[in-house]
Amino acid sequence: MSHQKAKLTFTLSVAFLIPALLSFAQAPGSPVTAPFKIRSIRQQLVAAPDYRAMVMGGGTRSTTLADKWLKVEVEFDSVPDWADDVQLKYFVLMGKDQNARLFTGESTYVNVARGMRHLSAMFAHPNTVQRYGNGQVEAVAVQIFYKGQLIDQVSAPPARERWWERYTPVSGFLLNPQQTPWSIISYDTYEALKPTP
Numbered sequence: 796m797s798h799q800k801a802k803l804t805f806t807l808s809v810a811f812l813i814p815a816l817l818s819f820a821q822a823p824g825s826p827v828t829a830p831f832k833i834r835s836i837r838q839q840l841v842a843a844p845d846y847r848a849m850v851m852g853g854g855t856r857s858t859t860l861a862d863k864w865l866k867v868e869v870e871f872d873s874v875p876d877w878a879d880d881v882q883l884k885y886f887v888l889m890g891k892d893q894n895a896r897l898f899t900g901e902s903t904y905v906n907v908a909r910g911m912r913h914l915s916a917m918f919a920h921p922n923t924v925q926r927y928g929n930g931q932v933e934a935v936a937v938q939i940f941y942k943g944q945l946i947d948q949v950s951a952p953p954a955r956e957r958w959w960e961r962y963t964p965v966s967g968f969l970l971n972p973q974q975t976p977w978s979i980i981s982y983d984t985y986e987a988l989k990p991t992p
Contacts, residue, residue, distance in 0.1 A: 831881065831939050833949045834870040834912065838887075838935050840924065841866050843976040863930075864975070865919035869937050871947075872911045879905045880989065882940040885917045885969055886959035889928030896927045897962035900969025904986040914985050917969045918977070934958065 840863035867885055882903045889896050900917045907913060924930060936950040936959050950958065971988060972981030 828874055829946055830874045830878070830941055831946045832872045833937060833939055833947045834872055836867065836869050836935060836937050836949045836951050838865065838867045838932055838951065840864065840930070844980070846976070846979070862921060863924065864921050865924045865932060866916060867918075867935050867937070867969075868914060868916040869949075870912050870914060871939060873907050873909055873913060875907075876909050878907045878941065880942060881905075881907045881986075883915045884938045884940065886936040886938075886964075887917075887919060887969060888933040888935070888959070888962065889924065889931070891933065894927075895933070895962060897959055897964050898923070898927075898968040899959075899964040899966050900971070902971050903989040905989045906987050916972055916977075916981075916985055918972065918975045919969055923968050 842862060843864055865887070867887060869883060871883075873881070880903060882901055884901045885899060887898045889898065898919065902915055902917065904915070924932070934950065934952060934954070936948065936954075936957075938948040939946050948957075972978060972985055973988065975981075977984075
C-alpha cells in the first residue's frame with residue numbers, strides 16, 4: 796500500500812511540476828530572439844566587372860593596377876518586419892607585426908525587411924590589397940548594430956577575443972559597392988544604403 800501511495804504522490808508531483816516549469820520557461824524576462832543574426836562572412840579576391848569590354852568590345856586598362864579587389868560579403872538574417880539604421884561595421888587586417896594595418900568601414904541600411912540571407916559587402920581596391928597585404932588578408936570581422944546597440948559579431952578566422960581592438964583603425968580604404976565597379980549591379984544584390992545628406 797505504501798508503494799502505491801509513493802507512486803501516486805510522485806505522479807501528482809510531476810503533473811503539477813511540468814506546467815510550472817513550462818510557464819517559467821516562457822515568463823517575461825526569458826531570452827528574446829535577437830533582431831539580427833550574422834549567418835556568414837566571406838572574403839575573396841575578385842576581378843572587377845569589365846564594362847568597357849562588354850560595351851565597346853575591349854579597351855585599354857592601366858598597367859599599374861593590381862588584378863584583384865578584396866570583397867568581404869556578409870549574409871545576415873532579420874526578425875523585425877521592417878528596420879532602418881541597421882549598421883554593419885567591417886574590420887580588415889592586412890600585413891603582420893609592425894606592418895599590420897587595420898582598415899575599417901561601415902554601411903548603414905534602410906528598409907531591411909524580415910527575412911534571411913540579406914547581403915552586405917565592402918571592397919578594398921586592388922592596390923590597397925597589394926601594397927598593405929602583399930595580396931593577402933590576415934583576418935576580417937564584422938559587427939552588426941541596430942538602434943546603436945551591438946547585436947552580433949563574427950570573425951574569420953573565428954576568434955574568442957576582439958582582435959581588431961588591438962590596432963589603430965584606418966578608415967577610407969574600405970568602399971561600399973556604390974564606390975566600386977560593382978555599383979551598377981549592387982542595387983539588385985545588396986540591401987539599400989541609407990542616403991547621406
